[in-house]
Amino acid sequence: MKCIYPALLSGLSTMAMAEDLFRISGKAEVGIHFYQKDGVNGRNIQDAGSEVDINGAIDIHHDLTAFFQVNTDVKLDNSRGAGHLANGDSFVGLRGKFGAVKLGHGINAYGDGYFKGNFYQYDPSPANSGIPSGGEQHRGAIKYEAPLLDGLALALSYAPDKHETRGNNDAWAASGTYEQGRFGMRVSRAFQFSAGGQHKQDTLLAFRLQPQPGLTVSLELDYGRNERGQHQLSSAAYAEYKPARLGLRAAYLTARHAGFVHGATQKTVLLGADYDLSGGRFPTSLFMEGKSDSGAVRGKDLMVGIHVGF
Template sequence: MTSFTTGKVAAALLLATAGAAAQAADVTIYGRAHLSLDQLDNGVDSGTNVSSNASRLGFRASTKLDDGLEAFVQLEQTIRFDEGGGQFADRDSYVGLRGDFGTLKVGQFDTPLKAIRSKVDQFGDRIGDLRNLTRINTGSSNIGNVFDERFKNGVAYQSPKFNNLSWTLHYTPHNTTGATTDNVRDSYSTSLVYDVKGLYLAAAYESFEGIDGVDPKAIRLGAYYDISAQLRISALYQNASDIPGGDRDVYGAGASYKLDKFTLRGQLYQVSDNDSPDSGATLAVVGVDRNLGKDLTLYAAYGITSNDDAASYRISAGGRGTSVPAIAGENTTGLSLGIIYNF
């Protein structure tokens, strides 16, 4: 047999094996196209922008194993519908195993602390996203932003539910790229969640080990309660410590009300002063959704972040492709018309 023929046989065997594996796994392709037309104002200048907001394309696969186990994998990446481009596997991407013992996964993905905000935020990935206040820029090139981030090189365990309670521990030995010989960037996040239809209560603690004498920590409490089939109220509290400038608290509440095919929503949150006076801000946002089937939503929202004299918080940061920097002491505002298509 010639080497050419041998190569063809090997290639055929490889394709056959890959085909069998693909048939054995349950593979799903999914995504979201979320774009908005925004009028953004930083108190001095304003402009009209198109923004792609956490738009994504993802792949999931799972395979049933012996002894009631299941293996699973996810690859998810940002898609910039507004400007083109994206980065492969830059969002939640992991491999894992689940069974009666709970769920274990390894990769890069949201922390338990971040998951709480995602559950209670009335304007996630939109104008007025709570990350405008809860995410902290440490000013350190070794750490960067903290809270509402993904851990790199993460290992996480989530327990099974017991009486609607579950516990999650998420650890990373090296929360940055490349290799390490000293593990000075290890970090962890843990949460306890009570989740039953119509009621969600959660508490989380997160800690980063930095090197520049900065070791950010946060406690976060979140909740929502469905008073009726139409009305949901939500709330969040966060205390951040060991951060530049001194400790800060974020607290507030929101609500949504379903009216036929429309959903009215709003939220009001406050971030406190740190060691500097007049460094706090208030975020307020209102909006309305129009649902056109289960996969398509049109919405309008208006938000304002009222900054104290020494504060510079945005209205358009967090989960968005386009954001206008804030100016200290100036209010930032945004009017947004958006479309969300899930597929």
């Protein structure tokens, strides 16, 4: 009996350490989707972005820390798009006084939007050139994040993909983000070479402002050029007001020469609301979002669903 207590205490201590080192989190989001496309109406049950994250970190030598993330998109509606473990932003890395180095998938220094209103179903962002830098057809990338300096964060990523016959090859991205108080801004640039010696590029300028507690507004401007030298200009304005349980959000996106087609335009309006039912360990919210597209893509969407975090 005397031997059991030390073993039990040791086991509890190990579990406590493991809980500190490893963390499982994520969200379950699903709802009823109503849509209209080309004059045809439809409705279905649709996942709104459910995912599971496994994160871990451990100090390995003085100021050096090893860490990892395994992000997996899951589909509660059994639709395609998940399929395997670590299909989302997944990586391993080292962090120290020099900054951080990450190696894996989905680690793009360009970023996928500075502040986009925290929409559930929709992932609004200005139209860009689609440079993956560690995603889509790329197997992965390496990313360096410099130490934070007076609110300034710098990042650089490289996605190697050498293939003589495929259209796209190596991709690079760099960004600088500055945040002080209620103001923030980001400048991002990405380019990708093609097998024919040409390249495509994309530049993004974003601003974020919190004029009062609970209210956030932002603006993104994007300029892209494809391998054929065609240009595309797009912009997006976002606003979210959530002082307490009730949240309201809106966005307006527009693109000139949309899809790199001269004279084509694209306009999208997004409206959304959510209400927090509970907080704590499993925060639960009800949400409703609507989208209206005009231009090259025409359609209307309405999503009513529930979010449960863990």
